[in-house]
Structure formats: C-alpha cells, structure tokens
Amino acid sequence: MFLELNISKTMRSxxxxxxLELDYASSHDRLVVLGPSGAGKxxxxxMIAGLLKPDRGxxxxxxxxxxxQAQGINLTPQQREVAFLFQSYAxxxxxxxxxxxxxxLKRGLFNPSTKIVDKRVDHWLDNFALTEVQFQRPxxxxxxxxxxxxxxxxxxxxxxxxxxxxxFSALDPDLRSHMRMELRALQxxxxxxxxxxxxxxxxxxxFAKDTLCLRSGSIDLQRQQTx
Ligand SMILES: Nc1ncnc2c1ncn2[C@@H]1O[C@H](COP(=O)(O)OP(=O)(O)OP(=O)(O)O)[C@@H](O)[C@H]1O
Numbered sequence: 001m002f003l004e005l006n007i008s009k010t011m012r013s014x015x016x017x018x019x020l021e022l023d024y025a026s027s028h029d030r031l032v033v034l035g036p037s038g039a040g041k042x043x044x045x046x047m048i049a050g051l052l053k054p055d056r057g058x059x060x061x062x063x064x065x066x067x068x069q070a071q072g073i074n075l076t077p078q079q080r081e082v083a084f085l086f087q088s089y090a091x092x093x094x095x096x097x098x099x100x101x102x103x104x105l106k107r108g109l110f111n112p113s114t115k116i117v118d119k120r121v122d123h124w125l126d127n128f129a130l131t132e133v134q135f136q137r138p139x140x141x142x143x144x145x146x147x148x149x150x151x152x153x154x155x156x157x158x159x160x161x162x163x164x165x166x167x168f169s170a171l172d173p174d175l176r177s178h179m180r181m182e183l184r185a186l187q188x189x190x191x192x193x194x195x196x197x198x199x200x201x202x203x204x205x206x207f208a209k210d211t212l213c214l215r216s217g218s219i220d221l222q223r224q225q226t227x
Contacts, residue, residue: 001027002193006057007047020044020217028209029193034201035214041197044214045163048195049084050077062160062193083154087166089146091138091153097145098125098134101152124152144175151183155190162187164196168203180206 004025011018020040033041046052048059050066058068066075091100095111102112102121114135125131128148138146147167154162168176184206187194196207204211213221
C-alpha cells in the first residue's frame with residue numbers, strides 16, 4: 001500500500017471550528033487530492049509532511065509509519081524524507097539558483113556558497129535546463145525557471161515522496177500545460193511517488209491514478225483510473 005491514512009484533526013480559530021476526518025488507502029504512486037477552497041487539502045498535506053500533528057490515527061507512506069498516535073510514533077519532517085513543494089515555491093530570494101538547490105543538502109548553519117561545487121546540484125541544473133541561469137536570483141527568473149528550481153531543490157535529496165501543493169497555479173496557461181507534462185514524465189522516470197493537491201480537474205486528467213475528493217474535511221468521493 002502506498003498511502004494509508006486514518007486521521008482526525010480539529011482546527012479552532014476565534015470564529016470557527018474545522019473538523020478533518022479521513023480514513024483512506026491508496027495503492028497507486030500518483031494521487032491527486034481535489035476539492036474546493038477550505039476542504040482541508042493543505043491540512044492533509046501538512047499532516048503527511050509532519051508539519052502538523054493529527055489528534056488521532058496514523059499516517060503510513062511507502063511502507064513506513066510516519067505517525068501513529070496509539071504507538072507514540074511521530075517522525076519529524078526531516079525523518080520523513082519527503083519533499084514538499086509549496087504553491088509559492090518558497091525560494092530564498094537572496095540566494096541564486098545554484099544555492100537554492102544546494103540548500104536542501106546543506107549541513108550546519110551557513111548558506112551554501114554562491115559557487116558551491118556539488119555533482120548532485122549540477123545534475124539537476126542540467127536536467128532542468130537551469131545551468132545558464134544558475135547564478136541568478138529568483139526575481140531574475142521566469143515562472144517556469146522558478147518552478148523548475150523549486151522542483152530541483154525538492155528532488156536533489158532523493159526524497160521518498162513528493163508532496164505538491166497546487167504546483168501550477170502561479171503559471172500562465174501555456175507554461176502550465178508544459179510543466180504538467182514535464183513533471184509527469186519526470187515522475188515516471190524517477191518512479192518517485194507523488195501526492196498533488198489542486199482545485200483544477202486538468203491536474204486530475206494528467207496525474208491521477210487515484211483521486212481523493214475532499215469536501216468540508218471529509219471524503220466526498222474516491223476514484224481510481226488507469227492512465
Ligand atoms: N491554523 C489554523 N487555525 C484554524 N483553522 C485553520 C487553520 N488552518 C486552516 N484552517 C481552516 O481549516 C480549513 C481547511 O483549510 P485548508 O487550508 O486545508 O483548505 P484547502 O482545501 O487547502 O483550501 P485552498 O484550496 O483554499 O488552499 C479552512 O476552513 C481553514 O479556515
């Protein structure tokens with residue numbers, strides 16, 4: 001089983017209470033979580049990544065237990081070895097492309113040097129056609145280059161799974177189609193399991209082997225398709 005979830009989480013703010021209750025399993029390595037705004041998609045991804053602790057239940061991914069309340073297991077985000085790609089890409093604005101990619105590999109407090117030497121970084125610069133812009137900073141890049149830098153930073157550590165939060169929403173329509181196809185080809189080539197959350201049904205068409213539809217913190221529908 002690729003993903004097994006049984007989670008319960010209550011979020012409270014001054015105005016409202018939000019309850020997430022999910023019991024779900026998927027054996028496929030490409031899962032799309034679809035749902036309207038406020039359905040609980042980002043909360044779910046954060047609980048898989050270890051950024052938010054469920055109140056109860058368990059999370060198992062690619063054969064490992066990441067969280068199990070009954071057994072007292074709660075791996076840190078680092079121990080989970082999953083890569084999380086945010087909507088905004090969260091690149092470091094003061095670091096160039098090479099440094100941003102190398103950042104995931106760094107040990108200790110200091111940022112990687114502007115000309116850091118590392119074969120793994122060269123590999124991803126080359127793979128994503130970023131070598132020419134490697135010394136530029138994020139504001140000097142196109143939308144596609146920014147996204148490829150964020151993906152390279154996610155992949156350079158060879159994660160056990162890729163978690164993507166609306167990865168194409170900041171791109172214009174042409175680039176979005178192009179990057180979808182690129183990411184799908186890459187996922188197949190690397191065989192890295194992928195969980196992608198989105199509002200967009202086109203992401204379902206391109207990526208989903210399994211689709212999990214959420215509404216108001218519960219499962220609305222689950223569907224499998226063969227691509
Ligand atoms: N830190 C928090 N404290 C209280 N409530 C929260 C918190 N974070 C999220 N929520 C609530 O949980 C619900 C689900 O939020 P979530 O971000 O998971 O939605 P989403 O499906 O990812 O939406 P979108 O597609 O708009 O990003 C929302 O009603 C939100 O207000």
